[in-house]
Amino acid sequence: MARDIKIKMKTPLVEMNGDEMARVLWEEIREALITPFVDLNSVNFDLSVLERDRTEGRVSADAVTALLTYGVGVKCPTITPTPERVREYGLVHDIPSPNRLIRKALGGILFRTPISLPAIKPLIPNWKKSITVIRYAYGDVYRGVEIPAEKGDVCELVLRKAGGEMISRQVYDFSGSGVVQAMHNVDDGIAGFAHCCMRHALDTGQDLWFGAKDTVSKTYDRRFFDIFDRVYKEGFEEGFNAGGIAYHSMLVDDAVARAIRSEGGFVWACKNYDGDVFSDMVAAGFGSLAMMSSYIISPDGQACYEAAHGTVKRHYYRYTKGEQVSTNPVGLIFAWSGALRKRGEKDGLTDLTSFAEKLEGAVAGTIADGIVTADILPESIAGEGRAVDFKEFISETASRLRRELFADEAAML
Ligand code: NAP
Ligand code: MG
Numbered sequence: 206m207a208r209d210i211k212i213k214m215k216t217p218l219v220e221m222n223g224d225e226m227a228r229v230l231w232e233e234i235r236e237a238l239i240t241p242f243v244d245l246n247s248v249n250f251d252l253s254v255l256e257r258d259r260t261e262g263r264v265s266a267d268a269v270t271a272l273l274t275y276g277v278g279v280k281c282p283t284i285t286p287t288p289e290r291v292r293e294y295g296l297v298h299d300i301p302s303p304n305r306l307i308r309k310a311l312g313g314i315l316f317r318t319p320i321s322l323p324a325i326k327p328l329i330p331n332w333k334k335s336i337t338v339i340r341y342a343y344g345d346v347y348r349g350v351e352i353p354a355e356k357g358d359v360c361e362l363v364l365r366k367a368g369g370e371m372i373s374r375q376v377y378d379f380s381g382s383g384v385v386q387a388m389h390n391v392d393d394g395i396a397g398f399a400h401c402c403m404r405h406a407l408d409t410g411q412d413l414w415f416g417a418k419d420t421v422s423k424t425y426d427r428r429f430f431d432i433f434d435r436v437y438k439e440g441f442e443e444g445f446n447a448g449g450i451a452y453h454s455m456l457v458d459d460a461v462a463r464a465i466r467s468e469g470g471f472v473w474a475c476k477n478y479d480g481d482v483f484s485d486m487v488a489a490g491f492g493s494l495a496m497m498s499s500y501i502i503s504p505d506g507q508a509c510y511e512a513a514h515g516t517v518k519r520h521y522y523r524y525t526k527g528e529q530v531s532t533n534p535v536g537l538i539f540a541w542s543g544a545l546r547k548r549g550e551k552d553g554l555t556d557l558t559s560f561a562e563k564l565e566g567a568v569a570g571t572i573a574d575g576i577v578t579a580d581i582l583p584e585s586i587a588g589e590g591r592a593v594d595f596k597e598f599i600s601e602t603a604s605r606l607r608r609e610l611f612a613d614e615a616a617m618l
Pocket of ligand 1 (some may be wrong): 520
């Protein structure tokens with residue numbers, strides 16, 4: 206690549222900016238690691254909490270429309286308003302979480318893969334290979350209906366059949382105050398999820414695990430197992446056998462115990478809540494929440510890349526007071542590289558996919574040289590590791606990236 210020629214793009218990338226420390230990192234990454242090398246063709250949406258409030262949530266809806274139109278997006282973490290955040294930012298409108306809108310639009314299947322690098326030793330020493338958690342981010346408690354109950358209340362679950370017949374079950378007869386919850390899921394969604402997990406296992410040549418609790422939940426969780434079995438037998442058994450990989454279904458507690466003792470190298474299909482919790486456990490086990498990539502892929506191949514962490518509020522408060530903060534930008538850099546790689550694959554642009562590889566390589570090189578942020582210093586195995594602030598980490602990565610990109614050019618002279 207000649208020094209003055211940037212990598213060209215075809216179709217735009219949907220770029221969604223966010224809040225707080227993640228936004229500060231985002232701008233720095235964009236300026237130091239992306240725009241000097243790529244002639245960035247992006248459509249931009251500012252999903253900061255104030256802009257979402259000002260537009261009464263329209264900006265999030267517009268971003269989702271663009272994502273469905275162009276097919277690849279990269280998103281910065283955003284604040285999901287809580288009563289405390291509403292007071293802090295003086296918000297006026299009830300604005301939906303953009304993450305929820307995106308998950309809903311793309312079908313709600315979330316991939317989380319630790320960014321495992323040779324220079325970082327996992328906290329769990331026997332984890333030698335990565336573990337990809339695929340979370341079915343639809344339904345269950347996330348769409349639960351909840352009602353507080355008082356002493357003397359009786360809760361019944363009633364299903365009105367399409368033909369008008371009623372089926373009812375008593376849930377509980379309250380002799381003291383308490384609480385109830387009802388939740389649901391849908392067969393097509395579960396089958397789509399099973400399909401997506403099996404496809405990913407096959408494409409990456411890894412075993413697939415699925416755990417739920419049908420010993421307790423004999424109808425609800427049993428349905429998940431039955432659908433997984435059907436999808437496997439109908440569409441994947443032969444492929445798995447030919448590829449030398451296996452599908453293991455088990456009790457979820459067994460899955461957790463086995464995962465901890467395993468050496469990694471498998472795909473872990475998780476129900477909604479399990480995926481929410483286990484993905485953070487897997488991230489922590491590999492080193493840090495910041496060392497995890499997170500993306501959603503729809504059954505039609507639309508994709509949105511993000512970091513697994515949030516806006517890193519505590520670091521932002523210190524940053525706005527003028528303190529130096531050692532926030533780890535790796536998850537966000539990998540969100541960019543993931544999105545650019547996908548854009549390159551879809552548009553047949555090998556320069557762009559190769560740029561994504563080199564960007565990730567430059568991050569790995571910086572860490573291998575012992576230049577790390579404070580969160581991963583204890584796991585760094587480069588002898589003389591030193592903790593730097595986010596600016597220095599990004600600028601060190603930029604120098605390595607420049608060297609790597611221009612090495613090709615030098616070799617051609
Ligand atoms: P967070 O941003 O995930 O950070 C929690 C803690 O994890 C940090 O205080 C920090 O620990 C550590 N951490 C996370 N990312 C790090 C990084 N890149 N480098 C170094 N350390 C990192 O969660 P939060 O601060 O509790 O949440 C803030 C906001 O994020 C909330 O308003 C929430 O709504 C939002 N959120 C958004 C998304 C999303 O848009 N995808 C996801 C989750 C949360 P130490 O302070 O101990 O260093
Ligand atoms: Mg979680």
